[in-house]
Amino acid sequence: MRITTWNINSVRLRMNLLEKFIQMTSPDVICLQETKAHDDVFPHELIKQLGYEFLAFSGQKSYNGVAILSKYPIEDVFSLEFYNEDKRHIAGKINGIEIHNFYIPAGGDEPDIEINPKFKHKLEYIKLVQEWFATNRNKTDKIVLVGDLNIAPHEHDVWSSKQLKKVVSHTPIERELLINLQNSFEFIDSGRHFTPMEEKLYSWWSYRGKEWDKSNRGRRLDHIWVSLPLKDNLKKIVSLREARGWERPSDHVPFTLDLK
Protein backbone atom coordinates (compact mmCIF):
# COMPACT_ATOMS: atom_id res chain seq x y z
CA MET A 1 0.00 0.00 0.00
CA ARG A 2 1.40 3.36 -1.06
CA ILE A 3 0.40 6.32 1.14
CA THR A 4 1.13 9.99 0.45
CA THR A 5 0.82 13.04 2.68
CA TRP A 6 0.81 16.46 1.03
CA ASN A 7 -0.01 19.95 2.25
CA ILE A 8 -1.39 21.14 -1.07
CA ASN A 9 -2.19 24.74 -0.01
CA SER A 10 -5.57 24.99 -1.80
CA VAL A 11 -6.84 21.84 -3.46
CA ARG A 12 -8.92 23.74 -6.00
CA LEU A 13 -6.00 25.83 -7.25
CA ARG A 14 -3.71 22.82 -7.62
CA MET A 15 -5.88 20.14 -9.21
CA ASN A 16 -3.48 20.06 -12.19
CA LEU A 17 -0.52 19.38 -9.89
CA LEU A 18 -2.50 16.72 -8.03
CA GLU A 19 -3.21 15.02 -11.37
CA LYS A 20 0.46 15.25 -12.37
CA PHE A 21 1.53 13.74 -9.07
CA ILE A 22 -1.03 10.92 -9.39
CA GLN A 23 0.21 10.08 -12.88
CA MET A 24 3.78 9.90 -11.55
CA THR A 25 3.20 8.07 -8.29
CA SER A 26 -0.29 6.58 -8.29
CA PRO A 27 -0.59 6.17 -4.51
CA ASP A 28 -3.36 4.01 -3.06
CA VAL A 29 -4.11 6.68 -0.47
CA ILE A 30 -3.45 10.44 -0.56
CA CYS A 31 -3.87 12.56 2.56
CA LEU A 32 -4.15 16.28 1.87
CA GLN A 33 -3.90 19.25 4.22
CA GLU A 34 -4.75 22.93 3.80
CA THR A 35 -7.39 22.14 1.21
CA LYS A 36 -8.89 25.58 1.97
CA ALA A 37 -12.26 24.49 0.64
CA HIS A 38 -15.59 24.10 2.38
CA ASP A 39 -17.15 20.65 1.87
CA ASP A 40 -19.73 22.26 -0.44
CA VAL A 41 -17.05 23.25 -2.95
CA PHE A 42 -14.62 20.32 -2.54
CA PRO A 43 -13.78 19.02 -6.06
CA HIS A 44 -14.90 15.44 -5.37
CA GLU A 45 -16.10 14.68 -8.92
CA LEU A 46 -12.75 15.66 -10.46
CA ILE A 47 -10.86 13.59 -7.91
CA LYS A 48 -13.05 10.55 -8.55
CA GLN A 49 -12.23 10.92 -12.25
CA LEU A 50 -8.54 10.66 -11.30
CA GLY A 51 -9.17 7.18 -9.89
CA TYR A 52 -9.97 7.90 -6.27
CA GLU A 53 -13.48 6.60 -5.81
CA PHE A 54 -13.49 6.77 -2.00
CA LEU A 55 -13.19 10.17 -0.34
CA ALA A 56 -13.36 11.56 3.16
CA PHE A 57 -12.99 15.29 3.68
CA SER A 58 -13.48 17.88 6.38
CA GLY A 59 -13.10 21.43 5.18
CA GLN A 60 -13.91 25.02 5.98
CA LYS A 61 -13.85 28.30 4.13
CA SER A 62 -10.43 29.94 3.64
CA TYR A 63 -8.40 28.04 6.22
CA ASN A 64 -7.29 24.55 7.16
CA GLY A 65 -9.15 21.55 5.75
CA VAL A 66 -8.05 17.91 5.37
CA ALA A 67 -9.00 15.10 3.00
CA ILE A 68 -8.30 11.41 2.40
CA LEU A 69 -8.44 10.15 -1.21
CA SER A 70 -8.45 6.38 -1.58
CA LYS A 71 -8.64 3.66 -4.23
CA TYR A 72 -10.14 1.37 -1.56
CA PRO A 73 -13.19 1.84 0.67
CA ILE A 74 -12.78 4.05 3.73
CA GLU A 75 -14.67 2.89 6.82
CA ASP A 76 -15.44 4.40 10.23
CA VAL A 77 -14.61 7.98 9.23
CA PHE A 78 -14.42 10.58 12.01
CA SER A 79 -12.86 13.96 12.77
CA LEU A 80 -11.35 15.28 15.97
CA GLU A 81 -11.85 18.96 16.66
CA PHE A 82 -9.52 20.00 19.45
CA TYR A 83 -9.78 23.75 18.99
CA ASN A 84 -12.67 25.95 17.88
CA GLU A 85 -14.26 24.41 14.82
CA ASP A 86 -10.91 24.11 13.02
CA LYS A 87 -10.91 21.29 10.45
CA ARG A 88 -7.52 19.84 11.18
CA HIS A 89 -8.08 16.09 11.40
CA ILE A 90 -9.81 13.25 9.62
CA ALA A 91 -9.40 9.52 10.12
CA GLY A 92 -10.74 6.34 8.58
CA LYS A 93 -9.95 2.67 8.16
CA ILE A 94 -8.55 1.43 4.83
CA ASN A 95 -7.63 -2.24 4.27
CA GLY A 96 -7.67 -2.80 8.03
CA ILE A 97 -5.34 0.11 8.80
CA GLU A 98 -6.58 3.21 10.61
CA ILE A 99 -5.20 6.30 8.92
CA HIS A 100 -5.06 9.61 10.82
CA ASN A 101 -4.51 12.74 8.78
CA PHE A 102 -3.50 15.81 10.84
CA TYR A 103 -2.86 19.45 10.10
CA ILE A 104 -1.27 20.68 13.31
CA PRO A 105 -1.53 24.46 13.90
CA ALA A 106 1.45 26.42 12.54
CA GLY A 107 1.65 28.44 15.74
CA GLY A 108 2.23 32.01 14.56
CA ASP A 109 5.55 33.85 14.60
CA GLU A 110 6.44 34.40 18.26
CA PRO A 111 7.44 31.28 20.22
CA ASP A 112 6.07 32.60 23.51
CA ILE A 113 2.81 31.30 24.99
CA GLU A 114 2.43 34.47 27.11
CA ILE A 115 2.10 36.79 24.14
CA ASN A 116 1.13 34.47 21.29
CA PRO A 117 -2.08 32.45 21.76
CA LYS A 118 -1.45 30.60 18.49
CA PHE A 119 1.77 29.14 19.87
CA LYS A 120 -0.03 28.14 23.08
CA HIS A 121 -2.75 26.48 21.05
CA LYS A 122 -0.16 24.56 18.99
CA LEU A 123 1.51 23.13 22.09
CA GLU A 124 -1.85 22.22 23.61
CA TYR A 125 -2.95 20.57 20.39
CA ILE A 126 0.03 18.19 20.42
CA LYS A 127 -0.68 17.22 24.04
CA LEU A 128 -4.33 16.56 23.19
CA VAL A 129 -3.33 14.27 20.33
CA GLN A 130 -1.06 12.35 22.71
CA GLU A 131 -3.86 12.03 25.29
CA TRP A 132 -6.34 10.93 22.65
CA PHE A 133 -4.14 8.03 21.50
CA ALA A 134 -3.30 7.04 25.07
CA THR A 135 -6.99 6.90 25.96
CA ASN A 136 -8.57 5.58 22.78
CA ARG A 137 -6.07 3.32 21.00
CA ASN A 138 -3.64 0.49 21.73
CA LYS A 139 -0.06 0.18 20.56
CA THR A 140 -1.04 -3.14 19.03
CA ASP A 141 -3.52 -1.45 16.65
CA LYS A 142 -2.50 -0.98 13.03
CA ILE A 143 -2.28 2.81 12.73
CA VAL A 144 -0.69 5.22 10.27
CA LEU A 145 -0.44 8.85 11.42
CA VAL A 146 0.37 11.35 8.69
CA GLY A 147 0.25 15.02 8.06
CA ASP A 148 1.68 18.48 8.15
CA LEU A 149 2.74 18.41 11.79
CA ASN A 150 4.39 21.84 11.40
CA ILE A 151 7.41 20.76 13.46
CA ALA A 152 10.88 19.70 12.32
CA PRO A 153 11.93 17.65 15.35
CA HIS A 154 15.54 16.70 14.64
CA GLU A 155 18.74 18.65 13.98
CA HIS A 156 18.97 17.64 10.34
CA ASP A 157 15.27 18.19 9.70
CA VAL A 158 16.24 21.85 9.10
CA TRP A 159 18.95 23.59 7.10
CA SER A 160 20.45 25.17 10.23
CA SER A 161 19.37 23.96 13.64
CA LYS A 162 21.33 26.76 15.30
CA GLN A 163 19.76 29.53 13.23
CA LEU A 164 16.24 28.16 13.64
CA LYS A 165 16.27 27.35 17.35
CA LYS A 166 14.04 30.39 18.09
CA VAL A 167 11.92 29.98 14.99
CA VAL A 168 8.49 28.41 15.42
CA SER A 169 8.61 24.83 14.03
CA HIS A 170 12.06 24.10 15.47
CA THR A 171 12.04 25.49 19.04
CA PRO A 172 13.16 23.08 21.79
CA ILE A 173 9.70 22.89 23.39
CA GLU A 174 7.98 21.92 20.12
CA ARG A 175 10.65 19.39 19.22
CA GLU A 176 10.37 17.82 22.65
CA LEU A 177 6.57 17.68 22.59
CA LEU A 178 6.46 16.04 19.16
CA ILE A 179 9.10 13.47 20.08
CA ASN A 180 7.20 12.79 23.33
CA LEU A 181 4.03 12.18 21.36
CA GLN A 182 5.88 9.84 19.01
CA ASN A 183 7.58 7.90 21.83
CA SER A 184 4.47 7.71 24.04
CA PHE A 185 2.77 5.49 21.47
CA GLU A 186 6.00 3.98 20.11
CA PHE A 187 5.25 5.33 16.64
CA ILE A 188 7.97 4.78 14.04
CA ASP A 189 8.98 7.90 12.10
CA SER A 190 9.24 6.47 8.57
CA GLY A 191 11.31 9.41 7.32
CA ARG A 192 14.07 8.75 9.83
CA HIS A 193 13.63 4.98 9.61
CA PHE A 194 15.05 5.19 6.09
CA THR A 195 17.22 8.31 6.37
CA PRO A 196 20.16 8.48 8.79
CA MET A 197 19.83 11.11 11.53
CA GLU A 198 22.91 12.97 10.23
CA GLU A 199 21.47 13.30 6.72
CA LYS A 200 19.30 16.29 5.75
CA LEU A 201 15.67 15.51 4.90
CA TYR A 202 13.14 18.22 4.00
CA SER A 203 9.53 18.46 2.83
CA TRP A 204 8.97 22.23 2.84
CA TRP A 205 10.71 25.29 1.40
CA SER A 206 9.37 28.79 2.14
CA TYR A 207 7.74 30.91 -0.54
CA ARG A 208 9.69 33.85 0.86
CA GLY A 209 13.21 34.43 -0.26
CA LYS A 210 14.47 33.70 -3.74
CA GLU A 211 16.23 30.64 -5.11
CA TRP A 212 14.71 27.98 -2.83
CA ASP A 213 16.54 25.37 -4.94
CA LYS A 214 20.01 26.87 -4.74
CA SER A 215 19.87 28.09 -1.14
CA ASN A 216 18.00 24.89 -0.08
CA ARG A 217 16.81 26.26 3.25
CA GLY A 218 14.27 23.50 3.80
CA ARG A 219 12.52 21.96 6.78
CA ARG A 220 10.91 18.55 7.37
CA LEU A 221 7.42 19.50 8.53
CA ASP A 222 5.52 16.60 6.95
CA HIS A 223 5.59 13.16 8.48
CA ILE A 224 4.33 9.60 8.18
CA TRP A 225 4.41 7.55 11.36
CA VAL A 226 3.34 3.92 11.74
CA SER A 227 2.45 1.93 14.84
CA LEU A 228 4.58 -1.04 15.96
CA PRO A 229 2.60 -3.80 14.20
CA LEU A 230 3.45 -2.14 10.85
CA LYS A 231 7.18 -1.73 11.49
CA ASP A 232 8.18 -4.80 9.51
CA ASN A 233 6.02 -3.64 6.60
CA LEU A 234 8.00 -0.43 6.00
CA LYS A 235 9.49 -0.57 2.53
CA LYS A 236 10.59 2.88 1.35
CA ILE A 237 9.89 6.62 1.48
CA VAL A 238 10.14 9.42 -1.06
CA SER A 239 10.12 13.17 -0.40
CA LEU A 240 9.40 14.51 -3.90
CA ARG A 241 11.71 17.54 -3.90
CA GLU A 242 11.14 18.25 -7.61
CA ALA A 243 7.48 19.09 -6.88
CA ARG A 244 8.64 22.33 -5.23
CA GLY A 245 9.85 23.44 -8.67
CA TRP A 246 6.58 22.80 -10.49
CA GLU A 247 4.58 25.72 -11.87
CA ARG A 248 2.68 27.50 -9.08
CA PRO A 249 3.72 24.93 -6.47
CA SER A 250 2.65 24.34 -2.92
CA ASP A 251 5.40 25.24 -0.46
CA HIS A 252 5.22 21.59 0.74
CA VAL A 253 6.08 18.56 -1.41
CA PRO A 254 4.39 15.14 -1.37
CA PHE A 255 5.90 12.64 1.06
CA THR A 256 5.18 9.00 0.23
CA LEU A 257 5.55 5.72 2.12
CA ASP A 258 5.36 2.23 0.64
CA LEU A 259 4.07 -0.45 3.03
CA LYS A 260 4.45 -4.13 2.16
Add this chain to the structure above:
DNA sequence: ATGGTTGGCGCCCAA
Protein backbone atom coordinates in the same frame (compact mmCIF):
# COMPACT_ATOMS: atom_id res chain seq x y z
C1' DA B 1 17.06 42.99 12.89
C1' DT B 2 14.34 42.86 8.95
C1' DG B 3 11.65 41.56 5.10
C1' DG B 4 10.72 38.42 1.96
C1' DT B 5 5.83 35.33 -1.02
C1' DT B 6 1.52 32.95 -1.49
C1' DG B 7 -3.70 31.88 -1.21
C1' DG B 8 -8.44 33.08 -0.11
C1' DC B 9 -11.43 36.52 0.26
C1' DG B 10 -12.95 40.86 0.47
C1' DC B 11 -10.37 45.50 1.02
C1' DC B 12 -6.45 41.85 5.48
C1' DC B 13 -5.43 37.48 7.66
C1' DA B 14 -2.74 33.13 8.11
C1' DA B 15 1.09 30.65 6.69
